[in-house]
Amino acid sequence: MTTLTQPSPLRPTLGPSISGFPFPFTDDTYRYSTNVQPARQPVATPAGLWGTTVLDLDTDYERDLAERTQILAADPTRHAVLPHMRPAAWDTMLTLMRELAQAYPADFTLHREGKRWHWHNARLGISAEFVYGDASTLPDEPLRFISRQVQEDIVLLDQRGGSLHADAGVVTFAADWSFGFDVGMTFLEIHGPVPRIRQEGVITRAHEFLQRLQPHRPYRRTNWTMTIGRRLDVSTERYPEWGPDRELIRLVDDEEFGRLVHLRVEVQHLVRLPDSGAILFLIRTYMLPLEELATVEPWRTRTAAVLAELPADMADYKGIGKYKDRAAEWLTAYPSTPPATPAP
Numbered sequence: 001m002t003t004l005t006q007p008s009p010l011r012p013t014l015g016p017s018i019s020g021f022p023f024p025f026t027d028d029t030y031r032y033s034t035n036v037q038p039a040r041q042p043v044a045t046p047a048g049l050w051g052t053t054v055l056d057l058d059t060d061y062e063r064d065l066a067e068r069t070q071i072l073a074a075d076p077t078r079h080a081v082l083p084h085m086r087p088a089a090w091d092t093m094l095t096l097m098r099e100l101a102q103a104y105p106a107d108f109t110l111h112r113e114g115k116r117w118h119w120h121n122a123r124l125g126i127s128a129e130f131v132y133g134d135a136s137t138l139p140d141e142p143l144r145f146i147s148r149q150v151q152e153d154i155v156l157l158d159q160r161g162g163s164l165h166a167d168a169g170v171v172t173f174a175a176d177w178s179f180g181f182d183v184g185m186t187f188l189e190i191h192g193p194v195p196r197i198r199q200e201g202v203i204t205r206a207h208e209f210l211q212r213l214q215p216h217r218p219y220r221r222t223n224w225t226m227t228i229g230r231r232l233d234v235s236t237e238r239y240p241e242w243g244p245d246r247e248l249i250r251l252v253d254d255e256e257f258g259r260l261v262h263l264r265v266e267v268q269h270l271v272r273l274p275d276s277g278a279i280l281f282l283i284r285t286y287m288l289p290l291e292e293l294a295t296v297e298p299w300r301t302r303t304a305a306v307l308a309e310l311p312a313d314m315a316d317y318k319g320i321g322k323y324k325d326r327a328a329e330w331l332t333a334y335p336s337t338p339p340a341t342p343a344p
């Protein structure tokens with residue numbers, strides 16, 4: 001018997017609150033664009049607010065990091081630091097610790113005494129005392145150490161010879177790509193498979209923008225796709241486990257369809273690291289099932305419009321070509337939220 005992806009045993013069907021969901025569509029049609037904006041600017045939505053911090057911790061923090069630990073243990077290719085990126089790995093660790101301590105002071109503390117740094121993560125019960133740059137003072141490689149305390153995936157890019165090279169990272173929640181395959185590739189090579197973006201100048205503009213990025217002035221952008229089941233790790237490596245769901249979803253009834261199909265949004269931050277000069281690329285993944293998305297009326301109608309209009313080459317690249325029209329129809333047929341009736 002064939003079964004559709006079940007939620008991971010680590011993960012309940014329902015995710016964190018809808019109020020922080022970064023709904024990505026600003027129009028009834030969607031096309032690729034560079035779409036960068038300064039980080040830390042709150043965005044009000046009909047359901048709540050997102051975007052006040054660079055790192056976002058939610059009620060899935062412990063679960064997501066337990067899942068990352070399992071994935072890293074099972075597949076070491078999800079982590080890489082090429083030798084020339086070791087200083088950037090330390091730079092990333094300290095930058096992210098500072099972010100956490102500043103944004104969530106009740107849970108994270110960082111302070112310095114002479115050469116020694118003291119770090120405490122109360123959410124996970126992790127304490128460390130280290131000397132910056134001295135590997136013998138940390139229990140793990142610095143990039144992996146900090147990746148196990150933030151929900152974001154991490155890629156580090158080295159800037160040399162007018163190009164950006166993805167030479168380090170920890171990526172356990174990739175949406176249909178392989179970090180292990182991409183390590184060492186340039187920014188332009190990595191984006192080679194994406195339709196339209198080279199001809200439309202999106203990726204060359206992004207490339208120039210990234211090379212001019214300044215320390216202490218982080219930017220962010222969103223990207224989106226759809227995922228069947230609440231599954232964070234839809235990497236190329238695990239395609240045999242989740243790929244067949246794209247066919248099998250045709251067989252489920254409408255109730256199951258709305259429960260299983262998720263709008264998957266990435267909030268991506270772009271940060272110039274202050275000491276090493278490398279670029280830190282953070283990818284935070286959010287998923288909202290259609291059945292929840294549809295309860296927010298402006299999101300229901302806009303997502304239906306975007307999916308109905310999305311050109312076939314973009315839908316196929318995103319891997320949603322086989323079910324995006326049904327998703328649009330499902331959302332259109334969902335009963336619209338009645339306007340509030342005034343009290344008698």
Ligand code: HEM
Nearest residue numbers: 032033034155166177190193194197206223224225281318
């Ligand atoms: C995919 C644009 C930064 C890695 C994509 C896609 C677009 C895009 C339009 C296709 C997404 C989709 O259809 O779902 C941009 C822009 C950026 C940026 C405008 C900066 C302003 C980065 C950075 C990295 C990165 C810094 C880090 C190496 C990737 C990867 C994919 C991707 C791995 C998937 C490629 C594949 O199919 O193998 N990007 N991106 N992007 N991007 Fe970027």
